[in-house]
Amino acid sequence: MKAYIRPMLARDPDEGHRAATPLELLFDLASVVAIAAASVGLHHAIADAHALDGVIRFVMAFFAIWWAWMNYTWFASAYDNEDALFRVLSMVMIGGSIVIAAGIDPLFKSLDLTTVILGYVITRVPLIFLWLRAAMADATRRQTCLRYAVGIAVAQIFWISLLFMPDVSMTLFLGVFLLGVLIELAVPALAERSVNTSWHRHHIIERYGLLTIIVLGEVLLAAYIALQSVFGETTDMSLIRVAVYAVTVMAAMWWLYFSDEDHLDDTNLGRALSWGYGHFLVFGSAAAVGAGFAVMVDVVTDHARIDMQTAVQSVAIPLALYMFSLWLIRDRVILRGLASFIPLIFAGLVLVTVFVPVGFGWLTVLSIACVVIRNALARAQGLADLGDAS
Structure with a gap:
């Protein structure tokens, strides 16, 4: 029988058969709810001809969802001991993700970040205690763990202070928000500059792949909405084409991401950070493609204030960003010659x-x-390399 409380020792980065746990999958499920809420907000903003405002709000909401998920994922990869306290604190963070989801509608309607910040802080404060637990048990990485705990605490104080900020211009508000983002992004880079945590490379690759599947589900949801409209209030066959195109594009996006090559081929800190941070573009653009297809459905059914060309743009821009981001985080590093430039082209x-x-x-x-x-x-490159090796 497992003990309720155990030392939070560093896990073996070479552990065999390391896979996502049921608790991690539950955390993903909570993220699904928040991601879906952000995608719906973007969808309606574009359909109502408020694309720029919608994109800004979507980026703000998605950062909160993604960063909470990402920090939990990397910590769990290095220190998840599955004891009762870890599970309880994880459940608290899952609750925070749901609070974030509840705050997304006010964010899109009136730029009210109160609930999103509250939910975000709920997802982050338990991680401070987890890092302190790791610091007590892992003497080798104690300094790294303490830096994480202090850095996360400082960032949360910053976000809470935003709740008391007086009304300012939109430009200044975005500048302050960006400062908070930079503080958060700096924490892992500063914390791990001397001794890295013992995260598991294959486990991290799997976790990121699972979230990619989740965000691609937003494209499938758009296809469902299109088909639901066909068999509901309208019989416009254009909706069937939208559904077919959405599923096909989703399949192509999945195939591009899940290539034969390893995404993360090195445990070097710089490579890990660029790959991990770069996935913000992968996840965000994939979810936005789903929102764009939902906008197409609104245009076909006359529920949008924009034309079809604008709807096409709402899919094309995030789809291009998705391809660019895969070139940025993977292909430019692991492929050579023309092959490395295909997603960019x-x-x-x-x-x-x-x-x-x-x-x-x-x-x-x-x-x-x-x-x-x-x-x-x-x-072809792989076969050529194999031939050279033999």
């Missing part, structure tokens, strides 16, 4: 559709072509 081609009035079917064609060409060139 196709990101540019997708962006062309923003300026040239084309049907949204072209986004599907470009997505499929990117997968086929990228993977063919990557496979």
Whole structure:
């Protein structure tokens, strides 16, 4: 029988068969709720012709969701001992994610961050105690753990102070918010500059892959909305095309992400940070693609204040960002020659559709072509390397 409280010792980074735990999957489920709420907010903002405001609010909400998830994920990879206290504190953080989700609607409607900040702090404060527990048990990395605890505490004091900030201009408000983001991003880089935590590379890759699947689910949700409309209030066959295109683009996005090559090929701190931080673009853009397809449904059913070309742009821009982000965090590092540039090239081609009035079917064609060409060139490179080695 497991003890209720155990020392929070560092886990073995080379542990075999390390996989996501049921508790981590439950944390992901809470993140699903918040991500879905942020995507809905972006969807309605674009459909109501408030795209810029919607994108700003979406980025703010998504940062809170992603950073809470990311910090929990990396801590659990290094120190999850599955004792009762770890589980209880994890449940508190899961509750915080739900509070964040509840605050997203006020954020989109009136830029009211109160509930989002409250939920965010709830997800972060328990992590301070977890890092202090790790500091007591892991003498080798005690300094690293204490830096995390202090850094997270300082960041939460900053966010709470925002609740008492007087009314200021939008520009100043965004500047202050960006300062808070920079403080948060600096904590891991400063904490691990001397001794790294013992996170598990394959475990981290799996955890990021699981969240990628979650955000791709937003595209499937848009396809569901389209088909629901077909069999509901309208029989416009354009909705069937939207659903087919959404599922096809989602499949291409999945195939691009889950390539044969390892995403994170090195445990070097700089590489780990750029890969981990760069996933903000991967996750955010994937969720935004789903919102864009939902906007297309609104345009077809006359529930939007924008035209179809604008709806196409609402898919094309995040889709291009998704391709660019995969080039940034993976292909430019692990591939060579032309193969390493394929996602970047196709990101540019997708962006062309923003300026040239084309049907949204072209986004599907470009997505499929990117997968086929990228993977063919990557496979050819792999075979060439194998031949050289022999």
